[in-house]
Amino acid sequence: MxxxxxxxxxxxxxxxxxxxxxxxxxxxxxxxxxxxxxxxxxxxxxxxxxxxxxxxxxxxxxxxxxxxxxxxxxxxxxxxxxxxxxxxxxxxxxxxxxxxxxxxxxxxxxxxxxxxxxxxxxxxxxxxxxxxxxxxxxxxxxxxxxxxxxxxxxxxxxxxxxxxxxxxxxxxxxxxxxxxxxxxxxxxxxxxxxxxxxxxxxxxxxxxxRGFAGFDLTFYGPERELHSGHYGNWVPNPAFELAHFLASCKDETGRVVIEGFYDDTWPISSADIKAIEALPAVEDLLEGSLGFSGSDDAYPSYAESLMYPSFNVRGIRASEVGSGARNAIPSEASASVDIRLAAGDVPDRMLDRVERHLEQAGYVVLDREPTAAERRRSRRLVTMKRDVGGYRxxxxxxxxxxxxxxxxxxxxxxxxxxxxxxxxxxxxxxxxxxxxxxxxxxxxxxxxxxxxxxxxxxxxxxxxxxxxxxxxxxxxxxxxxxxxx
Amino acid sequence: MxxxxxxxxxxxxxxxxxxxxxxxxxxxxxxxxxxxxxxxxxxxxxxxxxxxxxxxxxxxxxxxxxxxxxxxxxxxxxxxxxxxxxxxxxxxxxxxxxxxxxxxxxxxxxxxxxxxxxxxxxxxxxxxxxxxxxxxxxxxxxxxxxxxxxxxxxxxxxxxxxxxxxxxxxxxxxxxxxxxxxxxxxxxxxxxxxxxxxxxxxxxxxxxxRGFAGFDLTFYGPERELHSGHYGNWVPNPAFELAHFLASCKDETGRVVIEGFYDDTWPISSADIKAIEALPAVEDLLEGSLGFSGSDDAYPSYAESLMYPSFNVRGIRASEVGSGARNAIPSEASASVDIRLAAGDVPDRMLDRVERHLEQAGYVVLDREPTAAERRRSRRLVTMKRDVGGYRxxxxxxxxxxxxxxxxxxxxxxxxxxxxxxxxxxxxxxxxxxxxxxxxxxxxxxxxxxxxxxxxxxxxxxxxxxxxxxxxxxxxxxxxxxxxx
Structure with missing residues (x-):
């Protein structure tokens, strides 16, 4: 040249x-x-x-x-x-x-x-x-x-x-x-x-x-931890509510199955496909250097996976595990999630979809902790706290x-x-x-x-x-x- | 008299x-x-x-x-x-x-x-x-x-x-x-x-x-926490593995669907049914005093629920939630579970069934932490640590x-x-x-x-x-x- x-x-x-x-x-x-x-x-x-x-x-x-x-x-x-x-x-x-x-x-x-x-x-x-x-x-x-x-x-x-x-x-x-x-x-x-x-x-x-939107969810069990011998099988366990909900958000390939999750995302263009195909393959390198095996299967390549919104559980918590675990039904179970947005996605619309998904599962979604009276009245309560500062x-x-x-x-x-x-x-x-x-x-x-x-x-x-x-x-x-x- | x-x-x-x-x-x-x-x-x-x-x-x-x-x-x-x-x-x-x-x-x-x-x-x-x-x-x-x-x-x-x-x-x-x-x-x-x-x-x-058997499970993601923007959608998240697994253990009524879970349990006899029917009803009292609403539906009454083995998540943990949450893919996700055994159940056989359930989901079950090499070689690794001291x-x-x-x-x-x-x-x-x-x-x-x-x-x-x-x-x-x- x-x-x-x-x-x-x-x-x-x-x-x-x-x-x-x-x-x-x-x-x-x-x-x-x-x-x-x-x-x-x-x-x-x-x-x-x-x-x-x-x-x-x-x-x-x-x-x-x-x-x-x-x-x-x-x-x-x-x-x-x-x-x-x-x-x-x-x-x-x-x-x-x-x-x-x-x-x-x-x-x-x-x-x-x-x-x-x-x-x-x-x-x-x-x-x-x-x-x-x-x-x-x-x-x-x-x-x-x-x-x-x-x-x-x-x-x-x-x-x-x-x-x-x-x-x-x-x-x-x-x-x-x-x-x-x-x-x-x-x-x-x-x-x-x-x-x-x-x-x-x-x-x-x-x-x-990528853009960003985050939220925390808390599911509720009994008002205080309860002896799992006396109440296990009868009193609902909020960790299972959480597990069922999270499992309902993503299939086992890693594809998000919340209704409408991908609706606003820009489609992949032929220019995108050309550019992605021209990228050096980094997939094996990533697995080796980051120490994992077998990426999620929802997207054909690393670069393409970044062009779709992601739904990442950044943390989960209920009571204790390991040596600190108590033989009890936890009173609460929480999950913290961040959604990385792709072009076209709108932060609030994404969080609205998560809220709708919760409602479709039968939950009443609150933006605050429920009162004791609310917990006694309704089993399917969840608190959803949206992160401030999400952006497209x-x-x-x-x-x-x-x-x-x-x-x-x-x-x-x-x-x-x-x-x-x-x-x-x-x-x-x-x-x-x-x-x-x-x-x-x-x-x-x-x-x-x-x-x-x-x-x-x-x-x-x-x-x-x-x-x-x-x-x-x-x-x-x-x-x-x-x-x- | x-x-x-x-x-x-x-x-x-x-x-x-x-x-x-x-x-x-x-x-x-x-x-x-x-x-x-x-x-x-x-x-x-x-x-x-x-x-x-x-x-x-x-x-x-x-x-x-x-x-x-x-x-x-x-x-x-x-x-x-x-x-x-x-x-x-x-x-x-x-x-x-x-x-x-x-x-x-x-x-x-x-x-x-x-x-x-x-x-x-x-x-x-x-x-x-x-x-x-x-x-x-x-x-x-x-x-x-x-x-x-x-x-x-x-x-x-x-x-x-x-x-x-x-x-x-x-x-x-x-x-x-x-x-x-x-x-x-x-x-x-x-x-x-x-x-x-x-x-x-x-x-x-x-x-x-009731008898007792307990265990802790740890699911593995990348060797260290990874930035959810750079890797969300590509690197598997162990909190989802945990959620899918727990969700696969119990249906939404609270009934355990691990193969064979109830096989050894004594059937409910007509004497049992008579005794249960003679008990003062405590269900509403329990909900009020323990502060929850709507028991699990798998068993018809509180007393009968105690006659079946239970599968209770005593805690779950991955990274942090709330203000401590980081926008990252957790490296590990753990669940601690206790099983209260009913008459007829054998502690080790119950834990063997959980292990088989993991294997049927494609996991290699270890009784120790995997090595870094193992984590790079296989995605579906789980550590199962059985509690000492279970009994029937x-x-x-x-x-x-x-x-x-x-x-x-x-x-x-x-x-x-x-x-x-x-x-x-x-x-x-x-x-x-x-x-x-x-x-x-x-x-x-x-x-x-x-x-x-x-x-x-x-x-x-x-x-x-x-x-x-x-x-x-x-x-x-x-x-x-x-x-x-």
Whole structure:
């Protein structure tokens, strides 16, 4: 494949300035960024503003009451083919330095296990260790280095920026910031720059995530535990009510049989099937590395299973088991469930279906504990407590203009076929970009998969930083007019 | 009904010596008898020996290494119609004096809430408060007083005695004592003198108890908890395996559908049906007082439900529920189950049936945790840990000579129709009497049902002591030749 001018420019820039790029990245990583440490995060925000302004962008730190700051900004060009929004978060997970090989905010570069001094030659297999190296300061370093690399080329894409400072706290104010700043965050599409590439090392672009809805159920037996000798066979056992109910929700293949459970889910398109078939097979790898045997049979492949809503029992509890078990009929039995939503599913509608399923089984569904009088009056009572904060999945079709364009950018940047993943398994609030900023979203990860994200010794492989620089250099010099809405 | 000589003798004795009878009982209750306190229990044993010897019995304290002592003995007559074994336990539950209204070993007599001084007139509604008052020193006082009452009458029954000192510790040495002393404990039948009469106050005789077998099951998912977003729908969830399995054990009426579960159970006889139909209906009372609504439908009545084996989930557990729940696929799910056995059931055969039921569902059943390699090789693994110490039920048919004779004795002693209970709900080792002493067993409770057994302020209603005296006076002067084996 013929190398593009952007590609050549980045190669040249890395050859000439590899150690400077890594050094500048290390300086950013040296500023502690533990989520919730507002003063530290403000220092990060100021540094990020300075770095982007020095590349010609207009930047601003905005801080709402009670929130960590966001950095917003824009970088325009003369003849933009599209405006792309760039979301990155600069806060990191908490650290326990005693568990790190090197201090989390003293960035250290290793060649395997050996610390190296970064001269002008930087090997792409080296790694830089620090909190935030991969999650999620890497894209900031990639974008600024890309701008330096293509300084002589004509940019063809306008960028607007939204860099969040509390993603690792669960983004409690992201919606508020978006509502407040929507007028300054207008874009044809947003790119969420976070997460790792495929386990095989192959670059990937990701076009969706799962949504989320959760609830707890409590089934009721006698008001207090009762002697199983005196009352076993006569007094109903709530653990059996729970077992019968859960068993009625899923068949033995793992398919959910709650009425209507799959009704709103987007059908699998031929583009989806093509993309899934092109994925490296990970099923055997998963079984080996995760330590289980024989996946559920409801879906033909791992990737396809993520495109349907799931019904997961996260916990069950009644009295005690093992040495703590008492020979008694439990008074209550509880199950906690999370539903990962697929594109098209609506959180409340899903929970309504579960509630209807309970009602069809003869239960009166309460949103609170029953009174003693209610328990004496009716056997089939269940308390259903819905989790707060459920949200829908976000996903764009694989044959949508944004998806096609991003696959092409990543392919050109990496020089190889990339993985187009219809959805990844986690739940992140992609829907906010669609709902509040009115634009489709794709995810462009650059970090190596073994980056120890959220754990001690978080790191970024230098070669992945190089890939990120190429990705952004390519992006900024591509014709993205197809993306323009 | 015409009063018998024994009945009249007891009435006369109580009228003349009521306060002396209660005073002698109080002296016995004043000797602390907390189970496990061997020195105290030895003092009780010596006092009991003295009391029975003064009534003409031959008594002995026997103490095996590492055990609390038993008291054994015999009281013969000239022309015995039968030899009856009498089992009583003289140890009591631990006490927490701060929770008692009066000290547990300073026996106190109350008329309602008012302490009374026992003069010659003793009201049958008064109660005597002390640990052991009902559970289980009351029969000792009843038998000695009965012997005094009928001193002028001809006794027609030989008695042999076995008074245990560690029933409240779970009778860890009872079998050993029986094996050791079997030659001196020969009887045509044994009477277990413990427990309360019916809630209605009506005397009852009980002809069986439930046996016991327990086990814990653990189902396995991935080796460690897995993110439900990334793996929900693909990696099997052990809580569903557990739910499907438990649901497969019982139908929604509460009937156990494990193959062969009821095969060994004695069929319900016409005598059983007659006895059950004669019982006061307690079903509505149970629902009100125990706080539940709508019993399981598998059995037509409470009393009949006790005549079948039960399958009770005593606890279930996987990860956490409520605020502690994590959005993850649990690594394990466990259930703890107890089976109360009915007459005819064999503990190990029952557990074998559960194991077969697991195997029929496709599980490999282990008696230990699987290795990591096994978990990777096979999905359907389950660990089944059987409780130690299961034992079979004990029950004699209601139309057996012993049952018929005991109903008649109790009826004559109380002057009213008595409740003949085919089995009570608890599990006690009645089978030991059958297996080691080769004799049938019946239970003859005398205590009031609201005696605070095992709790603070344990008490015996004086009227129940009077009933006990009449019961034993009647017994000792009856023709029990039908019981002779």
């Amino acid at each position: 013929a190398s593009s001018p952007a590609h050549e420019a980045v190669d040249r820039h890395i050859r000439g300035n590899g150690s400077a790029i890594v050094g500048e990245f290390a300086d950013l990583l040296a500023i502690p960024n533990v989520t919730g440490s507002v003063a530290d995060l403000q220092r990060n925000a100021d540094e990020i503003v300075a770095r982007f302004e020095s590349r010609g962008a207009t930047m601003e730190v905005v801080q709402l009451d009670g929130a960590s700051p966001v950095v917003i900004g824009e970088l325009r060009c003369d003849n933009p083919t599209a405006t792309i929004g760039v979301y990155v978060h600069y806060d990191g997970q908490p650290v326990h330095p005693e568990n790190w090989t090197f201090p989390p905010f003293a960035p250290t570069i290793l060649d395997g296990d050996s610390e190296v001094d970064v001269s002008n030659d930087v090997d792409s297999e080296w790694r830089i260790y620090a909190r935030g190296a991969s999650d999620d300061k890497a894209p900031l370093a990639a974008i600024t280095a890309a701008l330096d690399a293509i300084a002589e080329l004509e940019r063809t894409v306008d960028l607007v920026f939204l860099f969040e400072g509390e993603e690792e706290s669960g983004s409690p104010n992201l919606a508020r910031y978006m509502e407040e700043l929507a007028g300054r965050l207008e874009a044809d599409a947003w790119l969420l720059c976070d997460g790792p590439v495929h386990q095989s090392g192959t670059p990937q672009v990701v076009f969706g995530c 999945a976000g996903r764009i079709p694989l044959d949508s203009p944004l998806a096609l364009a991003m696959v092409e950018v990543a392919r050109e940047a990496s020089g190889e076929d990339v993985i187009a993943l219809p959805t990844f398994g986690g739940s992140i609030p992609l829907y906010l970009f669609e709902d509040l900023l009115g634009a489709p979203v794709a995810m462009l990860p650059i970090a190596n998969h073994d980056n120890n994200q959220h754990a001690p010794d978080e790191n970024l492989r230098i070669g992945n930083l190089w890939y990120g620089i190429k990705l952004w250099a390519t992006m900024l010099t591509s014709d993205l007019s197809a993306v323009r809405s | 015409a009063s018998s000589p024994a009945h009249e003798a007891v009435d006369r004795h109580i009228r003349g010596n009521g306060s002396a009878i209660v005073g002698e009982f109080a002296d016995l209750l004043a000797i602390p008898n907390v189970t496990g306190s061997v020195a105290d229990l030895q003092r009780n044993a010596d006092e009991i020996v003295a009391r029975f010897e003064s009534r003409g019995a031959t008594m002995e304290v026997v103490q095996l290494d590492g055990a609390s002592p038993v008291v054994i003995g015999e009281l013969r007559c000239d022309n015995p119609t039968a030899t009856i074994g009498v089992y009583v336990h003289y140890d009591g539950q631990p006490v927490h004096p701060e929770n008692w209204t009066f000290p547990p070993f300073a026996p106190t007599i109350l008329d309602g809430d008012s302490e009374v001084d026992v003069s010659n007139d003793v009201d049958s509604e008064w109660r005597i408060y002390a640990r052991g008052a009902s559970d289980d020193k009351a029969p000792l006082a009843a038998i000695t007083a009965a012997l005094d009452a009928i001193a002028e009458l001809e006794r027609t029954v030989d008695l042999v005695f076995l008074f245990e000192g560690e029933e409240e510790s779970g009778s860890p040495n009872l079998a050993r004592y029986m094996e050791e002393l079997a030659g001196r404990l020969e009887a045509d039948a044994w009477l277990l003198c413990d427990g309360p009469v019916h809630q209605s106050g009506t005397p009852q005789v009980v002809f069986g108890c 039920a004990g029950r004699i048919p209601l139309d057996s000579p012993l049952a018929l004779a005991m109903v008649e004795v109790a009826r004559e002693a109380s002057g009213e129709d008595v409740i003949a209970l085919p089995t009570f709900g608890g599990s006690i080792p009645l089978y030991l009497f059958e297996d080691l002493l080769g004799a049938p067993v019946a239970m003859l409770p005398i205590a009031n049902h609201d005696n605070n057994q095992h709790a603070p302020d344990e008490n015996l209603r004086i009227g129940n002591l009077w009933y006990g005296i009449k019961l034993w006076a009647t017994m000792l002067t009856s023709d029990l030749s039908a019981v002779r084996s």
